[in-house]
Every structure is written in C-alpha cells, then in structure tokens.
Amino acid sequence: YARDLSERIIPRGVETDEVIGIVLLLRDVLARSLFKKYQSNFEMLNRVLDAYEPAANRIANTVAVSFVQERERIIRQQQEAIRELSTPVLQVREQLLILPIIGVLDSQRARQVTEQLLRAIRANRAKVVVIDITGVPTIDSTVANHLVQTVDASGLMGASVIITGLSSEIALTLVTIGLDLSKMNAVGDLQGGIEEAERLLGYEVTRAGEQAG
Known part of the structure; x- marks a missing residue:
C-alpha cells in the first residue's frame, strides 16, 4: 500500500522539501481523520493511535525510500546517457x-x-x-x-x-x-x-x- 501511495504522490522532479511536506501533510490528514472518527470514544482512540503511529512511520519511511530510489534511478539513466554521448560509435x-x-x-x-x-x-x-x-x-x-x-x-x-x-x-x-x-x-x-x-x-x-x- 505504501509503495503504491508513494508512486501516486511523488511525481518525477519533485524536490526533497516537497516530499517531506507531502509526508507530514499525509500524517496530519490521517491523524485528524482518526480524531474525528473516534473522538467520542477516548479508549478506542488511544488504541487506534497506538496502532497508527508505527504504521504511519512505516508509510513515511517507504515514501522516503521510494523517493531516494527514484532519484538514484534517474541519476543512473542520466549518467548512462552521458557516457553514450561521450563514446559514440x-x-x-x-x-x-x-x-x-x-x-x-x-x-x-x-x-x-x-x-x-x-x-x-x-x-x-x-x-x-x-x-x-x-x-x-x-x-x-x-x-x-x-x-x-x-x-x-x-x-x-x-x-x-x-x-x-x-x-x-x-x-x-x-x-x-x-x-x-x-x-x-x-x-x-x-x-x-x-x-x-x-x-x-x-x-x-x-x-x-x-x-x-
């Protein structure tokens, strides 16, 4: 789910600070949604938040890793293109x-x-x-x-x-x-x-x- 999510919210060329902003916004939106849904049941809210925190961290980590991997892939492609241009047959x-x-x-x-x-x-x-x-x-x-x-x-x-x-x-x-x-x-x-x-x-x-x- 997290990988699919990262592909949807991270377009090519996005800057690092934008990725951080997207991740923080996503965490905030999900947290607000949980508070709204369980605000009348404090005990249930605590249990949900306990489960939500590690899940949110995993999602944030996956998004960040996917971003880095995508950047590295683009850099490798650019380097290969430069090498091909520098050694034409x-x-x-x-x-x-x-x-x-x-x-x-x-x-x-x-x-x-x-x-x-x-x-x-x-x-x-x-x-x-x-x-x-x-x-x-x-x-x-x-x-x-x-x-x-x-x-x-x-x-x-x-x-x-x-x-x-x-x-x-x-x-x-x-x-x-x-x-x-x-x-x-x-x-x-x-x-x-x-x-x-x-x-x-x-x-x-x-x-x-x-x-x-």
Whole structure:
C-alpha cells in the first residue's frame, strides 16, 4: 500500500522539501481523520493511535525510500546517457565502424563501451571496427584486459578490430602485464587505422595527389 501511495504522490522532479511536506501533510490528514472518527470514544482512540503511529512511520519511511530510489534511478539513466554521448560509435562506411574514446577509461566505462560497441556491430553488420584511444591518457591492468576481451568479443561477432592512438604509457602497460599483443592489430593514428580498415574491406585507398598523377 505504501509503495503504491508513494508512486501516486511523488511525481518525477519533485524536490526533497516537497516530499517531506507531502509526508507530514499525509500524517496530519490521517491523524485528524482518526480524531474525528473516534473522538467520542477516548479508549478506542488511544488504541487506534497506538496502532497508527508505527504504521504511519512505516508509510513515511517507504515514501522516503521510494523517493531516494527514484532519484538514484534517474541519476543512473542520466549518467548512462552521458557516457553514450561521450563514446559514440560512428559508421563511416558500410561494414566499417569507428569508436573514438576520449577521457578516463575506468572499468565501468570500459564495460559500457564494450556493450555499446557489440550492439553497434550487430545492428550495422560491421566487419571492421577502428577503436581510437588517442584521447585516453592512461589505463590500468583491469581496463587493459577488458580491451583485449573487447577485441575477442568483436571477433566472435565477425568483426576485426584495429586499435589506433596507443600512447607510450598505454603500450608499456600492455607489455608489462603480459597481454597477448598478437591479438591486437595496432596502427599508429586514426587516419592510418581507417586506411587499414578500408584495405581489409577491399576498398581501394588512394591518397590525395596520387589519382591526379
């Protein structure tokens, strides 16, 4: 009952002080109703109030908890939306995707990036993916392992992965933790990665000026 009540009286976007006001108003309304109903029977009124107080506290607690949970859920949705916007999967050619990653890449974001990439591979029937990490300053061993797992998972879905923009620090991390770098097709920069991807897909790559000659 309390959960259903909280869903009815707490719309999205309501402020904390408004929630407190709603809860206090609800308690006051119920108390007044009980006094009005049992004012002629003082003994019954006392018994009802004894039972009412803990019940009212439970209702107030449930409403407050529901409010906090709803706020946390909205915050999580907003954070997920921000992460998706910060790591867009771009289709630049048929069967070719590019995933530019910018900023700190922690374990949670690495998992989200992998899930987003695998969905894009499936939706676009991609055969080659270029993951550019030029904008990633550093990664730890856990994230490095996750990067390799992303390459493996993409391969299981039929897509080859090209890693571009490896910094010296990240390259050293990969070597230090003993990852099997033979699984990674690494190219120096994004432009080179795209050219390698186009070659794998059978596109003829012509640099500017060559065609004119």
